[in-house]
Amino acid sequence: MKAAVLWDVGQPLSIEEVDLDPPKTGEVHVKVGAAGICRSDLHVMKGEATAKLPVVLGHEGAGTVLDVGLGVTSVKPGDRVILSFVPNCGRCFFCVSGRVNLCDVHAATGGFLYDGTTRLHKGGERITHQGKVACFAQETIVPESGCIRIDDSVPMSVAAFIGCCVTTGVGAAMFTAKITPGQTVAVIG
Template sequence: MSSIDANALVFTEAAGLELGTVDVADPAVGEVRVRLRASGVCHSDLHVVTGDWKMPSPMVLGHEGAGVIESVGPGVDPSRIGERVILSWFAPCLRCEYCVSGRQWACRDTQANKCVMADGTTRLRQDGHAVHAYLNVGSFAEYAVVPETGAIAVPDELPFEVAALIGCGATTGIGAALHTAQVPPGSSAIVVGCGGVGLSVVMGLAVSGAYPIIAVDMSDEKLEAARAVGATHVVNAREHDPVDACIEETHGGANFVFEAAGRVDTAEQCVAMTRAAGTTVLVGMPTRGARLPLDVLDVALNGKTIIGCSYGSANASLTFPMLADLYLAGKLPLDELIGSRIGLADVSAAFDEMRQGKGLRAVVTY
């Protein structure tokens, strides 16, 4: 094995996003090097670009990645070379109390949020300087070195573009319905925000047997996509008051309401749309420090529950293969999430569309 050069999109606070080349080191103990084949462009990446979330710099962004294991470090079974894998942006330690109790999504000892490997260093360099990989993935590059626990094998029949979206948006949204909220069949449900995560929530609700499934957005394009993946009703929030429309359609509010836009105003609306004894699920990721105004009397008197959802409450090693199998069996229309296939040079334009609330998921293909 040897280090290799890879084309990458590198972010710095001073220069923004710039195409360049990074040196990708050999994998160390317990690590694998993956040749990326696809990467989703997610709103969490945009949070870093806009400064909403402060992260170390310079950095290769991207955390919805899929590819093939090209080499392995000491302690990793060499038979893993050649596996088609989805990269988890929250590689678990598998030792803390959360991991051993089946809640890997809440692992306290992962180094993902620090964007460093277990030894506190990175595997990327540019011009002799260390470069961080976002959430220990860095999928806006041709290669990535990741912890073995963050490289989850999936069937070779799974398209790389779909696999990449399972790595974040699809797992978060579908998991919000199936794992976090555990929606029973026949439950009424509302999804506010129909980006990649929101559309995935709709898919999860369809799998769970919820009815009605009401999708809310300001984009007709996204509402049509919501119908295509399982929404039974749609509300354009530009044309109607979403709270009034949804309360009327559900005769007093829904059993489950999912906020997938990552905004305080829509989160407040979601609590208002939730019926007595119902549950509001906060799925979208807002700007750091955002505070939710709360009618405490409404929540207490009506016995409402408000819960947070991180990564769809998923254990990636189990959830990724399950979603892959459901897709291959024709049960999850994940292709509908993809709006465009782009190159690294087009990521900035994809972010611009995202800022404007336009388009579906852009996927970088290598």
């Protein structure tokens, strides 16, 4: 399949053929339907944020499930899903205490899947998955908790936005600024 690979900081993305392994236990194979470009992608390209290179960027996307690994129960082939760059292992201290956005295992594994390996390769070299999403590609492999089923009526381009743009903005408004209904606010951006 084709993917946009960042081989080095300061270089443009290179759209080329790469290999994608099948999903392992607890993983989902998704055909990408839409992907948004986020400032965070540019931060990585410019070296302002770190990522293990080479990497397939793209952490705001939506798509259709093609295949699932062993143990996956929440989605099935044909389901439309939003991809999330904040998946959670469900078992660490933060996950079991309800603060899944702070998942230790996700933080420790970063652009690798939960078993510490990647499903993306090129000529024997491993390529990492930005935020375990890597949606600047025709297909991707994500953890089950990193894909959320949506209604068939939601357009892919709208669903993709929810993966980062909408949730980041809503989270900042609700939890950081603590905006409540009826308040008057200025939106800068």
